[in-house]
Amino acid sequence: MxxxxxRRSLPAEHTAAVLAAAAExxxxxxxxxxxRGAGLAARRLRRLLDADAVLLADLDGPPTLAGPSPAPExxxxxxxxxxxxxxxxxxxxxTTAPLLVAGEPAGxxxxxxxxxxxxxxxxxxxxxxxxxxxxxxxRARIARADLRTLRAQISPHFLxxxxxxxxxxxxxxxxxxxxxxxxxxxxxxxxxxxxxxxxTVADELQAVQTYLELQRARFDDRMELTVxxxxxxxxxxxxFLIIQPxxxxxxxxxxxxxxxxGSITVSGYGExxxxxxxxxxxxxxxxxxxxxxxxxxxxxxAKRVGxxxxxxxxxAVYGPEHGLVIETAPGSGxxxxxxxxxxxxxxxxx
Numbered sequence: 016m017x018x019x020x021x022r023r024s025l026p027a028e029h030t031a032a033v034l035a036a037a038a039e040x041x042x043x044x045x046x047x048x049x050x051r052g053a054g055l056a057a058r059r060l061r062r063l064l065d066a067d068a069v070l071l072a073d074l075d076g077p078p079t080l081a082g083p084s085p086a087p088e089x090x091x092x093x094x095x096x097x098x099x100x101x102x103x104x105x106x107x108x109x110t111t112a113p114l115l116v117a118g119e120p121a122g123x124x125x126x127x128x129x130x131x132x133x134x135x136x137x138x139x140x141x142x143x144x145x146x147x148x149x150x151x152x153x154r155a156r157i158a159r160a161d162l163r164t165l166r167a168q169i170s171p172h173f174l175x176x177x178x179x180x181x182x183x184x185x186x187x188x189x190x191x192x193x194x195x196x197x198x199x200x201x202x203x204x205x206x207x208x209x210x211x212x213x214x215t216v217a218d219e220l221q222a223v224q225t226y227l228e229l230q231r232a233r234f235d236d237r238m239e240l241t242v243x244x245x246x247x248x249x250x251x252x253x254x255f256l257i258i259q260p261x262x263x264x265x266x267x268x269x270x271x272x273x274x275x276x277g278s279i280t281v282s283g284y285g286e287x288x289x290x291x292x293x294x295x296x297x298x299x300x301x302x303x304x305x306x307x308x309x310x311x312x313x314x315x316x317a318k319r320v321g322x323x324x325x326x327x328x329x330x331a332v333y334g335p336e337h338g339l340v341i342e343t344a345p346g347s348g349x350x351x352x353x354x355x356x357x358x359x360x361x362x363x364x365x
Contacts, residue, residue, distance in 0.1 A: 041143075057070070085127070112137075
């Protein structure tokens with residue numbers, strides 16, 4: 016029996032080569048069967064299958080070939096027959112299999128001179144790669160839609176108060192008023208800029224400091240601000256407008272309800288492969304159950320917009336394990352924690 020097991024086992028270098036090829040194919044198909052990497056995927060599949068030729072085709076576009084091209088009439092059969100039968104079909108020297116993504120036909124994988132079982136396994140691999148690519152694109156669309164929503168919901172409450180503070184200082188302290196007006200213009204320019212979906216921590220921090228300067232003036236400088244950011248995370252790319260909504264939440268729902276002075280601390284540091292950002296206030300706090308409801312999107316509408324939006328965008332970009340963490344209790348302030356990878360494919364600042 017042990018002899019049989021040894022005969023069935025693969026050499027370590029062969030296993031490593033197969034896994035590397037599978038990873039390359041997955042990455043190459045990130046833009047689909049007609050993307051820039053389709054040719055590379057076909058070449059890797061040809062090598063993996065030890066085939067004379069490999070063909071990848073979606074439902075309505077020109078095929079991608081690695082190796083000699085089949086005759087036009089054979090090509091039509093290779094693309095059409097798998098969908099008619101819903102299974103692997105043998106046509107001469109070629110074997111062709113349908114690619115099913117979420118149960119729906121997405122294209123075909125065909126190979127000349129390949130083992131049928133190996134081709135079936137390769138077709139499943141390609142279908143999973145296409146499915147993963149669709150999910151990544153869907154996540155990106157969700158993140159962009161949520162960003163548009165957040166921009167549309169930038170607090171009219173804050174805009175009104177900022178302009179009122181500037182207007183009130185024009186006579187009593189015109190130099191401060193000019194500085195605040197510049198800060199206000201910078202804040203709006205950043206919030207509504209046409210940059211990509213991501214910004215560096217340094218860019219986000221600069222926007223936050225501008226926002227907090229406006230809030231300090233509104234609170235007659237009774238708000239104490241502390242910003243501590245480790246230099247190594249400043250160039251890290253994160254989704255655009257992630258930190259500012261957390262700070263705004265701390266001001267509006269942590270400090271505003273209290274009549275006395277208050278403090279907000281924004282800190283950031285590296286934690287192994289992660290970038291950690293914390294926004295903490297010493298305000299009124301909230302019930303932990305309310306915090307959970309807010310992140311679930313079922314909390315009071317006045318409180319849930321910023322936090323829920325940021326949480327959804329983080330999960331859409333990085334996966335469900337990278338949502339917000341809220342530590343809070345009534346009368347004990349609130350700390351909101353962001354933990355995201357320092358590097359993630361597709362996440363880069365413009």
